[in-house]
Structures are given as structure tokens and as C-alpha cells.
Amino acid sequence: MNNTTKGVLFALFATMLWSVNMVIASGLKGHIPPVGLAFWRWTLAYIVLAPFAIKSTIKSFKIVKKHIRYLCITAVLGITIFNTLIYFAGKTTSAVNLSLIAISIPLFIVVLSRIIFKEKVSNIKIVGIATIITGVLVLISKGSLQAILHINFTIGDLLMLVACFFFAYYTILVRQKPEELTTKVFLFSVFFIGTIVLLPFYMYEHIYYQKVIFDTKTVLVTAYVGxxxxxxxxxxxxxxxxxxGTSKTALIYYLIPVFSGILAYFFLNQAILPTQIISMAIIISGLFISNKN
Structure with a gap:
């Protein structure tokens, strides 16, 4: 298996896992406070990774210390802020709005890649991206232009847009990861830093707003997201x-609504509408067009 095929499969599987996350999150609103969910999510990820990465991280301590500024920025953007903002956004806006705004993530990544890495955006890629966006718009509007024109935006939408930019910038920073930092040392470091930064905000939320109740639902959801x-x-x-590369990986993110629709059909008994089938075909066509050389 060559690197391109492997990279595409990795991005597809990551996107599918995030799609499952969105499906199970549909029944979670209000059950777990946003900072609490983010904190325990990353704490669990850190604990599970620890047996596999702690020795390597200790051996690489000088390298970690050398790149601590880079690791801190990456951790705060991708771990501390990104998911926490999404959880806050979900409290004040609709799933339709979140889906619409999520379109901006790959666009931010393509633009930042162009600015930072001077990656060329060919005409065929522009056509592909436009095709993908059309498919996503058809999906979230159910084929109705009026649905798009009458969307009302809230503070949650702004939070989601900011979250999308931070995840795009996190993706750019990952591409700049120093070669001397192995993947598991990098992840172990950013998980730790990101969780530590979240701790005071979690304590504040826990004391003054809402506590995390560790019932069966909370444990199962936290286990999955963590x-x-x-x-x-x-x-x-x-x-x-x-x-x-960043641009090709980013474009695969557009498959999240496709995966979410299919998973919702099987696990939540939500019907797949003709417009959803059409939109899925448009999105997949756009991906093929975008990845043509």
C-alpha cells in the first residue's frame, strides 16, 4: 500500500469516527456541561495513551522542551479550544447551522496552506471544492433555497466559526511538526498540555455552573469521544x-455529513431522503474532481 492510499484511508477512518461522534452527540445536549465533557474526553485520551508513550516522552524530554512553544500553541488550539467551543456552540445553535459552518474548515485549511506553504490551488480543485459545497448545501437545506435564506445565526454560530478556524490552523501546525518529535510523543505532549490548560476552566464550571454526573450515559459517551x-x-x-498533505486531507472532512447521514439511518432510524442521496453523490463527485492532478 503506497503512502497516498494509506493517507486517504487514515483520513477517511478519522472522519468516520468523528461522524459517529456527531450522531451520538445528538442526544447529549444538556446532559454533560461543555467544559466538563472536553476535560474528561482529553483526560481519558491521555490516560489510555500513557502506557504506550510515557517512556518515549521521558526519553525525548529534551526534544519536547526544545519545541515546547510549538507544542503549547498546537495543544491550546487543537485540544483546549476547538472541541470546547463546539460544545458551547451546540448549546445555542442548531445542527443545521453547525453543518453549514463546518464547511469552512477545509476552506480555511486550503487558504492557509496557500498562504503558508504556497500550495497551488488549481482550477480543477476550485471546481471540486465548489461542487462539494453545493452538495453540502443541498444536504443541510433538503434541496430548498428558502431554508438557506431563512437561517438565523446566533452567538453559537460565531463560536463554531472560530472553532473551525482553530482546527484548520491546528491542521497546518501538525504539518510543521518537527521530524524529531514522533507521533506518539507529539500526541502525548499536546493531550497533556491541552488538558492542563482546561483544568481551571473545568473547576470553575464544576463549582459555579454544572457538575458532571457520571451515570452510564456519561461514561459510555466519554469513553467513545475520549x-x-x-x-x-x-x-x-x-x-x-x-x-x-493538508489540502487533500482537509477535503475528506467533507464526508462527515455523508457518514453521519448513513449512521443516523442505521442507528437512529432516521430516514434517508432523496435529497440526501443526491447530495452525497455530489459531495463524492466533488472529492474525485478535487483530487485529480
Whole structure:
């Protein structure tokens, strides 16, 4: 298996894991406070990774110390802020709005890659991106232009937009990861730093707003987002960036609504509408167009 195929598969699997995360999160609103969910998500990811990475991290302590500024910025953007903002955004805006704004992540990545790495954006890639966006718009609007025109935006939408930019910048920073930092040392370091930065905010939320109740639902959800949607997906996403670059990896993110629709059909008994099938075909066509050389 060549690096391109491996990178595409890694990005696809990471995207699928995040899609499952979105499906199970649909019944979670209000059950777990946003900072609490983010804190325990990354704490669990850190604990699970520890047996595999702690020795390597101790041996690489001088390297970690050398790149501590880079690791801190990456951790704060990708670990502390990104998911926490999404959880806050979900409290004040609709799933339709979140889906619409999530379109900006790959666009931010393509633009930042152009600015920072001077990656060329060919005409065929522009056509592909436009095709993908059309497919996503068809999906979230159910084929109705009026649905797009009458969307009301809230503070949650602004938070989601900021979160999308931070994840795009995190993706760019991952591409700049020093070669001397292995993937597991890098992840172990950013998980630790990101969680430590979250701690005071979690304590404040716990004392003054809402406590995390560790019932069966909370434990199962935290286990999934901590292991699958955090540890495994971030590892695969980072490796995909290394193998196929930021722009190609970013475009695969557009498959999240496709995967989410299919998963919702099987696990939540939500019907797949004709417009959803059409939009999925448009999105996949756009991906093929965008990845043509």
C-alpha cells in the first residue's frame, strides 16, 4: 500500500469516527456541561495513551522542551479550544447551522496552506471544492433555497466559526511538526498540555455552573469521544496530513455529513431522503474532481 492510499484511508477512518461522534452527540445536549465533557474526553485520551508513550516522552524530554512553544500553541488550539467551543456552540445553535459552518474548515485549511506553504490551488480543485459545497448545501437545506435564506445565526454560530478556524490552523501546525518529535510523543505532549490548560476552566464550571454526573450515559459517551473521537482519530488525522498533505486531507472532512447521514439511518432510524442521496453523490463527485492532478 503506497503512502497516498494509506493517507486517504487514515483520513477517511478519522472522519468516520468523528461522524459517529456527531450522531451520538445528538442526544447529549444538556446532559454533560461543555467544559466538563472536553476535560474528561482529553483526560481519558491521555490516560489510555500513557502506557504506550510515557517512556518515549521521558526519553525525548529534551526534544519536547526544545519545541515546547510549538507544542503549547498546537495543544491550546487543537485540544483546549476547538472541541470546547463546539460544545458551547451546540448549546445555542442548531445542527443545521453547525453543518453549514463546518464547511469552512477545509476552506480555511486550503487558504492557509496557500498562504503558508504556497500550495497551488488549481482550477480543477476550485471546481471540486465548489461542487462539494453545493452538495453540502443541498444536504443541510433538503434541496430548498428558502431554508438557506431563512437561517438565523446566533452567538453559537460565531463560536463554531472560530472553532473551525482553530482546527484548520491546528491542521497546518501538525504539518510543521518537527521530524524529531514522533507521533506518539507529539500526541502525548499536546493531550497533556491541552488538558492542563482546561483544568481551571473545568473547576470553575464544576463549582459555579454544572457538575458532571457520571451515570452510564456519561461514561459510555466519554469513553467513545475520549478513545475513538480523540486518541484514534487525531492519530489517524495527523498521519494523513503527513502522508498526503493538508489540502487533500482537509477535503475528506467533507464526508462527515455523508457518514453521519448513513449512521443516523442505521442507528437512529432516521430516514434517508432523496435529497440526501443526491447530495452525497455530489459531495463524492466533488472529492474525485478535487483530487485529480
Amino acid at each position: 478513545i475513538c473521537a480523540s486518541l484514534i482519530s487525531y492519530y489517524l488525522w495527523n498521519e494523513a496530513i503527513r502522508l498526503i
